[in-house]
Amino acid sequence: MKVGVKLLVASAALVAGGVVAYRALDDGLVYYRTPQELAASSQALPGRLRVGGLVVEGSVLAVPGGVAFTLTDGVSDLRVVHTGAVSPVFAAGQGAIVEGRLDGRVFRSDRLMVKHSNEYRPPPAAATIAPAAAPIAPAAVSRTRVGLTEWAISARDPLLRPGPVSLEVTNAGATAHDLIVTGGGVSAHTPVLAPGQSATLRLRAPRGALLTLVCGLGGHEPLGMRGTLRVAT
Amino acid sequence: MRFSLPGVLVSVGAAAAPVMGLLVAPPDAVQGEVQRLMYVHVPAAWTAYLCFTAVLAAGLLRLVRRRPALDRLGRAAAEVGAGLTALAIVLGMLWGRPVWGVWWTWDPRLTTTVLMLGAYLVYLAVARLAGGRAAAWAGCAGFLTVPLVHGSVLWWRALHQPPTVLSPEGRWPIAPPMLAALLVSTAAFAALAAWVIARRARSLAAERPGSPVPAPRIGPEVPAGAAR
Numbered sequence: 001m002k003v004g005v006k007l008l009v010a011s012a013a014l015v016a017g018g019v020v021a022y023r024a025l026d027d028g029l030v031y032y033r034t035p036q037e038l039a040a041s042s043q044a045l046p047g048r049l050r051v052g053g054l055v056v057e058g059s060v061l062a063v064p065g066g067v068a069f070t071l072t073d074g075v076s077d078l079r080v081v082h083t084g085a086v087s088p089v090f091a092a093g094q095g096a097i098v099e100g101r102l103d104g105r106v107f108r109s110d111r112l113m114v115k116h117s118n119e120y121r122p123p124p125a126a127a128t129i130a131p132a133a134a135p136i137a138p139a140a141v142s143r144t145r146v147g148l149t150e151w152a153i154s155a156r157d158p159l160l161r162p163g164p165v166s167l168e169v170t171n172a173g174a175t176a177h178d179l180i181v182t183g184g185g186v187s188a189h190t191p192v193l194a195p196g197q198s199a200t201l202r203l204r205a206p207r208g209a210l211l212t213l214v215c216g217l218g219g220h221e222p223l224g225m226r227g228t229l230r231v232a233t
Numbered sequence: 234m235r236f237s238l239p240g241v242l243v244s245v246g247a248a249a250a251p252v253m254g255l256l257v258a259p260p261d262a263v264q265g266e267v268q269r270l271m272y273v274h275v276p277a278a279w280t281a282y283l284c285f286t287a288v289l290a291a292g293l294l295r296l297v298r299r300r301p302a303l304d305r306l307g308r309a310a311a312e313v314g315a316g317l318t319a320l321a322i323v324l325g326m327l328w329g330r331p332v333w334g335v336w337w338t339w340d341p342r343l344t345t346t347v348l349m350l351g352a353y354l355v356y357l358a359v360a361r362l363a364g365g366r367a368a369a370w371a372g373c374a375g376f377l378t379v380p381l382v383h384g385s386v387l388w389w390r391a392l393h394q395p396p397t398v399l400s401p402e403g404r405w406p407i408a409p410p411m412l413a414a415l416l417v418s419t420a421a422f423a424a425l426a427a428w429v430i431a432r433r434a435r436s437l438a439a440e441r442p443g444s445p446v447p448a449p450r451i452g453p454e455v456p457a458g459a460a461r
């Protein structure tokens with residue numbers, strides 16, 4: 001039984017070590033930050049940092065020695081001016097991670113990495129155009145942006161106005177996601193969104209309700225893709 | 234001429250995988266022809282996981298039963314696994330330069346894969362220097378890097394894409410001919426690895442009879458020099 005005891009002690013030590021390493025990686029050593037985290041951070045950020053997100057369609061502009069574009073996480077946008085090499089596969093509608101420093105409201109990057117989704121498919125035989133996001137009705141509806149990433153759901157505004165509401169949902173991640181909204185008699189969902197796709201979800205927000213947001217793709221909710229939206233009374 | 238069944242399987246796999254990866258599978262819409270590196274990179278990484286699983290199984294059995302054959306099996310599997318891990322890293326770098334724009338970055342997936350290669354090398358060093366139970370323990374502990382590598386893109390933000398086939402949602406966002414090429418190549422890699430490991434374990438037995446741990450020898454055996 002000596003072997004059994006040793007095995008138990010060793011595995012307990014390894015699990016403890018693993019948990020400590022996991023925490024350290026989770027909190028301190030984040031590989032990249034999101035535009036929303038940059039916008040929300042009140043404390044001083046380290047000089048050099050990485051930011052990741054989705055390159056907004058129509059935002060890419062050639063500049064001398066590089067490229068300028070807008071990165072989004074579906075909630076906050078960040079204007080990036082990159083000076084240096086640009087990978088030939090860099091394009092709007094895909095993920096990107098930049099390294100550099102924040103200069104006022106603009107991020108000055110000197111290293112640009114293209115983040116790829118986990119989707120593989122042959123080139124289309126004929127050009128197919130992705131369905132554009134539904135136009136937003138100009139009526140007095142309350143509207144907010146919801147970003148889907150690995151592995152979080154974030155909303156720009158935590159409080160909605162009662163009545164008709166539009167959620168502009170963007171998949172700023174590298175794998176497919178969707179958004180399911182339930183609570184207070186509400187039950188609505190977007191179609192499954194491919195990386196880079198967005199959709200507008202319209203629903204009627206009941207007074208005082210607490211809406212639950214989850215991603216319906218298997219295994220995503222336990223990984224962290226859940227959140228709530230409160231409706232004002 | 235003699236044909237062995239494992240040898241035939243390995244040959245068929247080695248012939249089928251390039252046909253599938255280069256001719257049957259189409260190029261990727263976004264990444265183009267470079268994406269075909271996936272048919273070697275991913276099977277190499279998966280087979281490296283399998284080799285560490287073999288190291289773990291041999292190590293656990295070795296802790297219960299003292300069998301020199303298990304030591305040799307663990308060592309052979311680790312040698313093949315370390316080579317495959319290195320291959321996956323190098324191919325990933327070759328793919329990363331045109332597709333990510335960088336050869337290397339310390340993202341969670343890349344960092345943990347280097348850790349897995351380190352765990353293989355530590356195991357091989359312990360197997361060579363101490364062998365026996367110490368090596369078995371090192372193999373079992375080192376195996377923990379396998380779930381760490383797999384989970385790295387699920388638990389933390391990474392540049393490396395999330396899993397396509399081993400994804401938690403059980404949905405495979407990959408075109409069927411590409412998936413077929415990936416699976417055929419994986420089968421070929423796994424068969425080749427098993428074949429090489431079996432041969433290497435046998436050659437280790439021939440090279441050094443008995444266990445790498447000095448086995449207590451009781452009996453009338455006298456050193457050859459003294460017998461004269």
Ligand SMILES: [Cu+2]
Pocket residue numbers: 176177178215216217220225
């Ligand atoms: Cu999801």
